[in-house]
Amino acid sequence: MPVRDHRTDPHPATPRLRHLLTTERPRPDAIRTSPRAWRLAVATVCFGAFMGQLDASIVTLTYRPLRNEFHTTLAGVEWVSLAYLLTLVALLVPAGRLSDARGRKLMYLYGFAVFTAASAACGLAPTLTALVAFRTVQAAGAALMQANSVALVTTSAPPGKMRPALGIQAAGQALGLALGPTIGGALVATVGWRWVFGVNVPIGVIALIAGHYLLPRTRQRATSTRIDTAAVLLLAATTTCALLALSIASGLRLPLWTALALAGAAILAGWAFTRRQHTHPRPLVDLALLRTGGIGPGLAAGLCGYLVLFGPLVLVPVDLDRHGTPPLIAGLVLTALPLGFALAATTADRLLPAAWTDQRRSRYGAAGCIAALAVLAAVPQQPALLPGPLALLGLALGVFIPANNTLVMKAIPATAAGTGGGMVNMTRGLGTAIGVAAVTLALHLGGTGTGARTATLVLLAFAALAWALGYASHHP
Known part of the structure; x- marks a missing residue:
């Protein structure tokens, strides 16, 4: 059997895989040329809008079973929500700038994949610490989704259809927010808290398939992905330290001196963040x-x-x-x-x-x-x-x-x-x-x-x- 030389092979496996993972795939011609193409794209974005708001309003129904299973306080359980929210706040702007340069469709689909996989991991979490960690990963996927949702809607809709398109997206968000408490209560009462996270998995798989075929590629891209990493870290430190201090005051099982130290760290990081915003060009x-x-x-x-x-x-x-x-x-x-x-x-x-x-x-x-x-x-x-x-x-x-x-x-x-x-x-x-x-x-x-x-x-x-x-x- 002849040995293939990777230096002369025009289609080596690694570059092909890299191309597949870093390139936005075009829509099939039948979809791209359809007069309903923009509606299909907007409907696909609504999966993310629905899931994001469903997750926001469903998780608090798990607080009681989480406290019972992991034998912790309300102040500890609240970090299932706070870890997600703080990560989302820190990553929204960087995710948007990365998507402008690398492709909004590509990053949106990566966001869905990360969000879905992390949701499955949350449902299988063996400890509260692991659950909080998986929620942080889940938020990273959500940041990629949320940073691109409005841009995908506005670039998909034809002239004169932007307001109706954004209205459809708002309806998806509203539906997820409205159904969250009922679905969460029903799941907790019947199959248990783990399915509050597991319900995202089938929706995410459907959305990934739909996005691959129905979302348009990015036509205009930014030339720079420069992100002020120091500012992102300072913002994350400010918010996390401040809310940790509040959690200790709310009954989190840590010494009081740690709350004072965290409050001081939050003030210092906030001051440094403000100073950097005054001096940084972007x-x-x-x-x-x-x-x-x-x-x-x-x-x-x-x-x-x-x-x-x-x-x-x-x-x-x-x-x-x-x-x-x-x-x-x-x-x-x-x-x-x-x-x-x-x-x-x-x-x-x-x-x-x-x-x-x-x-x-x-x-x-x-x-x-x-x-x-x-x-x-x-x-x-x-x-x-x-x-x-x-x-x-x-x-x-x-x-x-x-x-x-x-x-x-x-x-x-x-x-x-x-x-x-x-x-x-x-x-x-x-x-x-x-x-x-x-x-x-x-x-x-x-x-x-x-x-x-x-x-x-x-x-x-x-x-x-x-x-x-x-x-x-x-x-x-």
Whole structure:
């Protein structure tokens, strides 16, 4: 048998494999030329939109079984959520820049593959530490998906179809957010918490196959992938140290001196991050941009809005569990919040008066959050009484958050739209993470008697801050 010389072989195995793994594959001609091609591409992106929001609203239903199985505290279990959120915040901007240069379709599919494999690993995790580690990997995949979703939608849609395309994607996100608590409660009550993560696997496999055939290749790419790695690490250190300190105060089994050391490290890393943003030519956060047009207060108001949205996703199931409510019932009760948000976010344009500007929607939405949380703090924490104020809170947030984000993006110059979109995504992740940590701390400090009411009042304070920030930043 002749020996093949790899130096003269025109098709060696290694380069072919490298080409396969680093090159975006074209769509079949029958799909590419179809008038429905853009709809198929948008529908494929909706898999990621659905899974991302489903995961965000489903995981908190696993807190009780995780505490029981791994014999730990609520402050320990919350890191199943926090590890995911912090990784997502740190990697969104780098993932976006990498995708602009290497190809959005390619990175999106890699994200799905990582997310799906990590979901399977989460479902098989033998310890809480392993579960948190796998959640970190899962978030890395989610960052690649989220950083590319809007770009894939906008580049797939033909002229005049961008708004409907983005509306379809928003509907996918809303559906995942609304179904998460019900699906999570049903899975925990029947087959166990591990299937909360396992449910992502079949969806991910279908999405990978669909993406390979239905997503378009990247036509225009950036020439540089330079990322300020030091800034990414400083941001991650700041947020992680700060939230670890909060977790220790919330009952995490570590000495008190470590909380003080972590708080000091968070302050130091935050100072270093801010200094670097002033001096770096391509900062992760453009501090000069934050000082113009009310953008800074608008982003802060958005952070408060996401905090108020996701805080109850921890508060309600934990508090109902203390009163002996089954997971399925708790999930059904909690569904009222994301369902209200989904309804408002997808129908507000058609139902609200046309004369209402984004400023007015923002103010009325924040005021509605204050009213809903005031009712939630006043009523007894019983399953029959919670869906009403939770649905009202969801409706108010569904009006406030899109309007506030629109105002922020309108204030950002077109030349900095990508940077502005990245900052909006970062505030969403940070708001979600702080909401989880703040509610956990309030539950711990308030104890079994008044913990839920204390946590609700904390959320009420943040809703009032969102109203004040939004009103100040957008007041003529």
